Each structure stands twice: as structure tokens, then as C-alpha cells.
Amino acid sequence: MERRNTIQRSLVAAAVQKLDHPDAEQVYAEVVREHPHISKATVYRNLNLLAEEGAIGKVHLSEGADRFDCRTGKHYHLRCRVCGRLFDAKMPPLDAPERLLGGTDGFSVEDHTLEFIGVCADCQK
Amino acid sequence: MERRNTIQRSLVAAAVQKLDHPDAEQVYAEVVREHPHISKATVYRNLNLLAEEGAIGKVHLSEGADRFDCRTGKHYHLRCRVCGRLFDAKMPPLDAPERLLGGTDGFSVEDHTLEFIGVCADCQK
DNA sequence: ACCTTATTGAAAACAATTATCAATTAATAT
DNA sequence: ATATTAATTGATAATTGTTTTCAATAAGGT
Numbered sequence: 001m002e003r004r005n006t007i008q009r010s011l012v013a014a015a016v017q018k019l020d021h022p023d024a025e026q027v028y029a030e031v032v033r034e035h036p037h038i039s040k041a042t043v044y045r046n047l048n049l050l051a052e053e054g055a056i057g058k059v060h061l062s063e064g065a066d067r068f069d070c071r072t073g074k075h076y077h078l079r080c081r082v083c084g085r086l087f088d089a090k091m092p093p094l095d096a097p098e099r100l101l102g103g104t105d106g107f108s109v110e111d112h113t114l115e116f117i118g119v120c121a122d123c124q125k
Numbered sequence: 126m127e128r129r130n131t132i133q134r135s136l137v138a139a140a141v142q143k144l145d146h147p148d149a150e151q152v153y154a155e156v157v158r159e160h161p162h163i164s165k166a167t168v169y170r171n172l173n174l175l176a177e178e179g180a181i182g183k184v185h186l187s188e189g190a191d192r193f194d195c196r197t198g199k200h201y202h203l204r205c206r207v208c209g210r211l212f213d214a215k216m217p218p219l220d221a222p223e224r225l226l227g228g229t230d231g232f233s234v235e236d237h238t239l240e241f242i243g244v245c246a247d248c249q250k
Numbered sequence: 251a252c253c254t255t256a257t258t259g260a261a262a263a264c265a266a267t268t269a270t271c272a273a274t275t276a277a278t279a280t
Numbered sequence: 281a282t283a284t285t286a287a288t289t290g291a292t293a294a295t296t297g298t299t300t301t302c303a304a305t306a307a308g309g310t
Contacts, residue, residue, distance in 0.1 A: 041261090048299095063185070065298090078234065101214050107245050110242055114237060118234040120232050130276075133288085164289065164291065165267095165290095169267065
């Protein structure tokens with residue numbers, strides 16, 4: 001199952017770089033301009049492949065479609081509940097917040113997600 | 126639009142009390158035993174109504190269907206990635222974690238979600 | 251050029267949820 | 281009790297976001 005370099009794959013990767021936290025639909029819209037025959041399934045497939053191999057990040061939110069992120073290091077997001085835009089939080093990842101979990105009966109914490117919800121500067125006007 | 130007391134609504138509420146963080150499907154399965162003619166749409170509608178009025182909690186996770194919670198106060202959850210079960214975190218809600226967000230360009234934070242992912246005691250065996 | 255196999259495109263399948271709408275029913279007034 | 285009326289229901293269709301299927305295509309090595 002060695003990976004091959006397809007033009008579709010690099011177009012998808014480039015679109016994630018170019019766009020700001022796009023969802024799959026937006027990536028498709030961007031790629032289809034250069035490559036009008038690409039299938040939506042190919043976009044989804046490649047987004048997932050790229051995310052699996054760590055080339056991009058996949059962000060699951062408390063509302064709406066998944067977003068994709070060219071920043072790959074662990075970081076949190078702020079989601080504007082008005083326009084839906086995502087912003088990178090300028091905040092270091094919490095250091096082992098599971099230590100705050102007093103006595104969780106042998107549950108072994110491997111990861112956590114943290115999402116901030118609010119209204120962005122533009123939408124406050 | 127004043128709310129009425131229907132038997133369906135109270136059965137849905139009772140099922141959420143009885144079950145442990147069920148999803149809509151599980152609530153339906155429970156209610157349909159007593160009330161075989163209930164529609165799935167009615168279950169979804171009432172879960173959302175109850176959540177809106179604060180009688181139950183609705184939990185959106187990073188995977189799978191939404192869960193419902195008879196505990197209504199703000200608290201976090203641990204999700205077992207093996208069996209999917211949800212556990213209440215014995216941890217006080219973070220106090221204004223948005224203070225850790227240095228300079229977020231006028232974004233006003235109203236809320237946040239925090240979810241722990243790992244493996245529960247049972248699934249570690 | 252040839253072979254093997256990953257990848258593609260198109261469409262269907264899928265999962266979770268919401269919308270539609272005529273029929274029913276709870277709460278209120280009569 | 282009875283009529284009124286608007287919320288609610290049940291059944292189904294529609295939606296949204298995503299994955300699966302599968303025959304056809306194309307990469308990359310030999």
C-alpha cells in the first residue's frame with residue numbers, strides 16, 4: 001500500500017494550505033477550478049489520507065462539517081458561532097489536563113479536545 | 126407556543142434519566158418498549174426540546190452520534206474510544222480558560238467544550 | 251512496453267438528523 | 281361535558297456530511 005503521488009492529492013493539499021480552515025466542500029470548490037473533473041469522493045479520500053499521515057490536521061467541531069488545517073501541531077480553535085469561521089488559539093496546549101481529573105476509575109486518558117465558542121471581532125459589529 | 130405535557134415527552138425524559146448517556150437511538154429503543162407506536166422523529170424532537178429548556182444536556186462528541194445527559198450542570202466527559210461509553214469527569218469546570226488565550230483579536234469567548242478521549246478501565250483488560 | 255496495484259470518478263449507500271404535513275390530542279374556554 | 285385551537289404526533293421524505301463500491305485509469309517499478 002505504498003502511497004503514490006497524484007495530481008489530485010497535491011491539489012487538495014495545496015488548497016488546504018491556501019484556504020483558511022476550509023471544510024471538504026470548500027476544498028472541493030477550490031480544486032475543481034483547476035481540475036474540473038475531480039470527484040468529491042477523491043477530495044474526501046485525500047483529505048483523510050493527508051490527515052492520517054500528519055500532513056494536515058482534521059478538526060472536528062461541535063457544529064457543522066469537519067475542517068482541515070495546514071497547521072499540524074496541537075493547538076486549539078475559536079469558532080465564531082455567527083459566521084462559522086475558525087481562528088487558531090494563541091494558547092499553548094494544556095499540559096496533561098487529565099491530572100485535574102480526580103479519581104477516574106482507571107480510565108486512561110490519551111488525548112483531549114478543547115474548543116472555544118464565541119463571536120469574532122467582525123461579527124460583533 | 127406554550128409547551129404541553131405529552132406522554133411521549135415524559136417517556137423520553139424518563140429514558141434519559143434511566144440510561145447512561147444514551148444517544149437518540151438508544152432512547153428510542155427504550156421508549157418504544159412502553160409505547161410501541163412512537164416515532165423516531167418524536168424522540169429527536171423531544172430530546173431537543175428538553176435540552177433547549179435545560180431539563181437535560183446534549184453532548185456533542187468528536188465521534189459518533191450526540192448523547193444526552195440527565196446531569197444538567199456544566200461538566201466534562203471522558204469518552205472511551207473502544208466501547209464508546211461516556212463517563213462524567215470528576216473535575217470542576219475550567220474557570221475562564223479563555224484568559225489563557227493571549228490577544229485573540231477581539232474575539233469574545235462565550236463558551237467552551239472539553240472532551241477527554243482514552244480507554245476505560247473495562248476495555249483495558 | 252508491461253505488470254501490478256494504488257487511485258480515481260461516478261454513483262449509490264450510509265448515518266444522523268431535520269423538515270413536511272395531515273391527523274391527533276392536550277389545554278383552555280364555553 | 282363540549283367545542284375550540286394550537287401544539288404535538290407519526291410517517292415519511294429530505295438533508296447534510298461522509299464513506300463505500302466498483303469498474304476504469306494511471307503511477308511507478310521491472
